[in-house]
Amino acid sequence: MKDLIKKTSGSVKLFIIVALIYLIFGILNPPAITKAFNTFLKISWGVIPVLLIVFFLMFITNMFVNAKKFTKELEHKAGIKNYILAILLGILSAGPIYMWYPLLADMKEHGVHDSLIAIFLYNRAVKIPLLPMMIYYFGTPYVIILSCLMIVASVINGLIIDKILITQK
Amino acid sequence: MNFKAVKKSALQTLNSLKRSILILISVLLLVSFMISAIPKEFYSKIFTGNNLIDSLIGAIIGSISAGNPINSYIVGGELLSQGIGLIAVTAFILTWVTVGIVQLPAESLMLGKKFAIYRNILSFITAIVVSILTVLILQLF
Numbered sequence: 001m002k003d004l005i006k007k008t009s010g011s012v013k014l015f016i017i018v019a020l021i022y023l024i025f026g027i028l029n030p031p032a033i034t035k036a037f038n039t040f041l042k043i044s045w046g047v048i049p050v051l052l053i054v055f056f057l058m059f060i061t062n063m064f065v066n067a068k069k070f071t072k073e074l075e076h077k078a079g080i081k082n083y084i085l086a087i088l089l090g091i092l093s094a095g096p097i098y099m100w101y102p103l104l105a106d107m108k109e110h111g112v113h114d115s116l117i118a119i120f121l122y123n124r125a126v127k128i129p130l131l132p133m134m135i136y137y138f139g140t141p142y143v144i145i146l147s148c149l150m151i152v153a154s155v156i157n158g159l160i161i162d163k164i165l166i167t168q169k
Numbered sequence: 170m171n172f173k174a175v176k177k178s179a180l181q182t183l184n185s186l187k188r189s190i191l192i193l194i195s196v197l198l199l200v201s202f203m204i205s206a207i208p209k210e211f212y213s214k215i216f217t218g219n220n221l222i223d224s225l226i227g228a229i230i231g232s233i234s235a236g237n238p239i240n241s242y243i244v245g246g247e248l249l250s251q252g253i254g255l256i257a258v259t260a261f262i263l264t265w266v267t268v269g270i271v272q273l274p275a276e277s278l279m280l281g282k283k284f285a286i287y288r289n290i291l292s293f294i295t296a297i298v299v300s301i302l303t304v305l306i307l308q309l310f
Binding site for chain 1: 174175177178179181182185186188189191192193194195196197198199200201202204205206238239242243245246249255259263266267269272274275276278279280281283284287288291292295298299302303306307310
């Protein structure tokens with residue numbers, strides 16, 4: 001049994017835990033789980049196109065980016081240019097944050113700095129298509145100030161994460 | 170176009186898909202569960218009126234909440250109209266998108282445990298600092 005648990009991958013363990021949560025709540029409160037499952041189907045329906053774009057981008061990246069060259073370039077050019085690129089990619093990326101983990105994991109395997117991944121993830125919070133909604137609730141000055149501060153904060157976050165992780169290596 | 174390169178990148182992409190599909194399904198199920206389990210009215214009942222404590226509460230709730238950021242604007246807008254401070258609401262909408270407790274297992278698996286933990290802790294602290302700064306700067310105009 002211990003061997004089986006050890007051999008089971010993290011993703012399978014996570015799925016089993018989630019399935020157990022649904023099973024337990026499904027017995028205790030069936031309407032709540034039906035509602036959760038309907039939400040799951042609704043979100044999944046919206047998420048599939050984004051997922052297709054993500055995997056298409058991965059396919060393009062794999063095809064045109066020479067992993068070794070890419071890694072070396074990023075290692076040597078880590079600086080303002082790459083920070084700006086990570087900020088822009090983060091802002092322009094669509095869909096929920098977790099949809100991008102596979103692509104980011106791939107980039108990390110290619111040697112992309114932790115700071116750039118952190119900057120990308122933080123800037124996912126600045127969403128251009130959602131700005132009108134944000135302005136509607138909080139006003140234009142608020143949205144401009146918050147967006148600018150978030151971009152600055154993302155770089156600070158990235159630099160700190162790099163420092164922490166490098167120190168620990 | 171080089172057929173070998175296309176085949177190679179297609180296989181690499183397929184492997185990434187295989188590696189991540191179960192994690193993605195699990196996260197979607199967890200997010201759906203959280204959205205269904207936490208009603209919108211819940212949020213307005215737990216704030217104290219103190220700006221600093223409320224920003225911390227806002228940041229904590231935002232961290233454990235999940236879903237489209239548009240939901241955080243709607244809930245944030247409702248909180249504001251109920252008299253909750255702008256610092257608390259800002260911390261709430263910031264952590265909603267930058268901190269992901271629900272997604273933490275997936276982020277750890279895909280990007281590394283240390284990276285995920287430190288990134289989320291830092292994003293939490295930054296959210297409070299940014300929300301205070303935003304309101305302070307806003308008051309200058």
